[in-house]
Amino acid sequence: MCGIVGYSSLKTNAVDVLLQGLATLEYRGYDSSGIAVFDNDQLNIIKSKGKVSLLKEKVLKHHLHASNGIAHTRWATHGEPNEINAHPHHQGSVTLVHNGIIENYHELSLQLMQEGYQFHTQTDSEVACACIDAAYQQTKDPLAALQAAQTQLKGSYAFAILFDEYPEDVYAMRFDSPLILAQDDTASYLASDIPALLPYTKQYVVLEQHEIAHLHKAAIHLYDAHGNEKEPSFQTTTMDVQAIQKNGYAHFMLKEIHEEPQAIKDTLHAFIHDGIHSNLERPFDYARYEQIMIVACGSAYYAGMIAKELIESEARMHVQVEVASEFRYRNPLLDERTLVILISQSGETADTLAALKLAKEKKIDTLAVVNVIGSSLAREAAFVAYTMAKAEIAVATTKAYAAQVALLSCLALKFALLHGNMTKTRKEQIITQLHQLPDLLEEMLEKDDWSESAHRLADHEHIFFIGRGLDHALCMEGSLKLKEISYIHSEAYAAGELKHGTISLIEQGTPVIAIANEAALFDKTISNIREVKARGAQVILICRQDFHVHKELFDHLITTPPLDRMVQTILTVLPLQMIAYQTALLRGCEIDKPRNLAKSVTVE
Numbered sequence: 001m002c003g004i005v006g007y008s009s010l011k012t013n014a015v016d017v018l019l020q021g022l023a024t025l026e027y028r029g030y031d032s033s034g035i036a037v038f039d040n041d042q043l044n045i046i047k048s049k050g051k052v053s054l055l056k057e058k059v060l061k062h063h064l065h066a067s068n069g070i071a072h073t074r075w076a077t078h079g080e081p082n083e084i085n086a087h088p089h090h091q092g093s094v095t096l097v098h099n100g101i102i103e104n105y106h107e108l109s110l111q112l113m114q115e116g117y118q119f120h121t122q123t124d125s126e127v128a129c130a131c132i133d134a135a136y137q138q139t140k141d142p143l144a145a146l147q148a149a150q151t152q153l154k155g156s157y158a159f160a161i162l163f164d165e166y167p168e169d170v171y172a173m174r175f176d177s178p179l180i181l182a183q184d185d186t187a188s189y190l191a192s193d194i195p196a197l198l199p200y201t202k203q204y205v206v207l208e209q210h211e212i213a214h215l216h217k218a219a220i221h222l223y224d225a226h227g228n229e230k231e232p233s234f235q236t237t238t239m240d241v242q243a244i245q246k247n248g249y250a251h252f253m254l255k256e257i258h259e260e261p262q263a264i265k266d267t268l269h270a271f272i273h274d275g276i277h278s279n280l281e282r283p284f285d286y287a288r289y290e291q292i293m294i295v296a297c298g299s300a301y302y303a304g305m306i307a308k309e310l311i312e313s314e315a316r317m318h319v320q321v322e323v324a325s326e327f328r329y330r331n332p333l334l335d336e337r338t339l340v341i342l343i344s345q346s347g348e349t350a351d352t353l354a355a356l357k358l359a360k361e362k363k364i365d366t367l368a369v370v371n372v373i374g375s376s377l378a379r380e381a382a383f384v385a386y387t388m389a390k391a392e393i394a395v396a397t398t399k400a401y402a403a404q405v406a407l408l409s410c411l412a413l414k415f416a417l418l419h420g421n422m423t424k425t426r427k428e429q430i431i432t433q434l435h436q437l438p439d440l441l442e443e444m445l446e447k448d449d450w451s452e453s454a455h456r457l458a459d460h461e462h463i464f465f466i467g468r469g470l471d472h473a474l475c476m477e478g479s480l481k482l483k484e485i486s487y488i489h490s491e492a493y494a495a496g497e498l499k500h501g502t503i504s505l506i507e508q509g510t511p512v513i514a515i516a517n518e519a520a521l522f523d524k525t526i527s528n529i530r531e532v533k534a535r536g537a538q539v540i541l542i543c544r545q546d547f548h549v550h551k552e553l554f555d556h557l558i559t560t561p562p563l564d565r566m567v568q569t570i571l572t573v574l575p576l577q578m579i580a581y582q583t584a585l586l587r588g589c590e591i592d593k594p595r596n597l598a599k600s601v602t603v604e
């Protein structure tokens with residue numbers, strides 16, 4: 001959610017580095033962008049509505065020679081996405097870019113207007129800029145000004161800041177929105193996320209809550225909230241530069257779907273060999289918990305729905321699953337025998353982090369299932385299990401979701417072995433099948449079972465997904481994927497629920513994607529398919545090769561290899577992702593950066 005880049009160097013290549021960084025971070029927001037650099041001590045701010053490529057065209061016309069600056073790609077929260085509201089903002093001697101939301105911006109703006117500040121944009125960020133400037137004018141000391149401003153600003157922020165009188169320096173501070181720092185022999189860098197730094201270094205420092213960073217050429221100085229200098233502590237990322245390149249694929253989404261077999265292999269390997277990491281002094285103990293509360297957003301929530309069904313049915317434990325934005329404002333019933341599982345690809349989703357905070361306040365054990373190593377969720381949860389999907393650039397999640405489902409299925413298996421009554425034979429069969437999964441996924445990717453489905457869907461505006469049990473949870477994800485990248489409206493229904501109202505929308509030719517992989521529910525789902533077929537629906541049926549369905553009940557059939565239900569969903573998600581991808585392709589959509597969306601939702 002908004003991408004920030006900052007750079008201070010001995011060389012005069014700031015414009016190139018900043019634009020390159022923005023292009024890499026564009027998945028975080030792309031409705032407008034901007035850059036601020038000093039050329040011969042002269043501040044230049046250039047902004048543009050739309051994609052970073054438009055900003056680049058504009059900036060390059062100015063032939064700037066700058067050794068430091070800041071840049072931003074925006075996902076609008078306050079104020080419409082236009083050039084005026086684009087960052088950087090400037091007030092007095094201060095220029096800044098911001099990721100987050102300043103909650104008390106209205107009160108602050110009234111106070112600052114009384115002091116003579118005028119606001120030209122509709123953003124909370126411009127108010128933060130004035131707030132820092134007001135503090136700076138008292139002392140002319142950037143560090144003191146930032147410390148003072150932190151006591152006034154409420155909400156979440158990651159700022160990169162320039163002061164007119166310090167044209168060789170870049171400052172940064174953050175609270176509840178991520179920022180990382182790095183350096184090499186000639187420069188220091190700051191960014192919202194690791195991919196922007198990969199062309200220069202693999203070593204980075206996480207800026208902690210309320211810390212302030214001062215970048216001066218190749219040096220980084222770090223201060224805690226009280227102004228005490230502290231040593232930066234460097235970490236090394238395992239991500240490599242290949243992750244931020246398409247490597248011959250037309251889109252990152254397609255590349256990432258093709259990386260699914262590896263992501264699942266690595267996730268299973270890490271879970272089986274390293275288990276669950278502990279941030280406490282005690283190890284994770286499966287036997288300690290009687291009930292589970294799963295909290296997440298979007299696709300991660302749908303992965304949680306699969307986990308709920310598997311843990312509840314196979315381990316016979318109470319499991320609830322809830323969206324984080326609801327959970328965080330309720331007063332949920334949790335006790336010391338509850339484990340709260342938070343699922344997140346980015347590990348920075350604001351609502352999921354707030355849910356974690358709530359569980360911690362209630363002194364409940366938390367387990368983060370997270371993809372980004374060292375992310376806020378991974379650092380703050382009591383226990384962490386990493387999905388090993390590596391960097392995911394396309395805004396719509398694919399391989400990270402599949403890795404979440406794989407990891408949660410293993411977790412369900414662990415609980416099932418402890419509390420359930422699974423036979424040794426079934427356990428061994430599941431483990432064998434988990435190991436076979438990457439090859440089975442590769443085989444599925446080699447076939448093209450999805451083009452026909454995509455052609456059937458591309459001209460429609462309303463589509464239904466139906467399924468029961470685990471298949472219903474998968475339908476939720478399939479429907480979300482299709483909506484977000486193809487802009488076709490779709491609804492996912494528990495197959496038996498459609499006749500309670502929504503079936504009235506089925507007419508001649510309405511596409512219905514039905515999943516019928518749940519053996520115990522197969523006949524029931526087939527009855528529901530009959531109901532929609534009788535009303536004229538064209539049915540795309542996804543089901544196991546060994547299930548036999550009368551030809552008259554479907555218009556197109558996609559089969560999956562037959563697996564135990566603990567493993568089947570991990571495989572069945574692939575056709576859903578490919579159908580969404582191909583359909584969006586036929587409709588000419590902007591697949592990697594769908595409208596109105598951003599990869600990491602770090603605001604509420």
Ligand code: F6R
Pocket residue numbers: 297298299300301343344345346347348349352395396397398480481484599600601
């Ligand atoms: C959909 C998608 C989103 C995310 C959701 C949670 O394709 O990517 O629905 O799943 O915003 O994000 P994380 O997993 O980063 O917490």
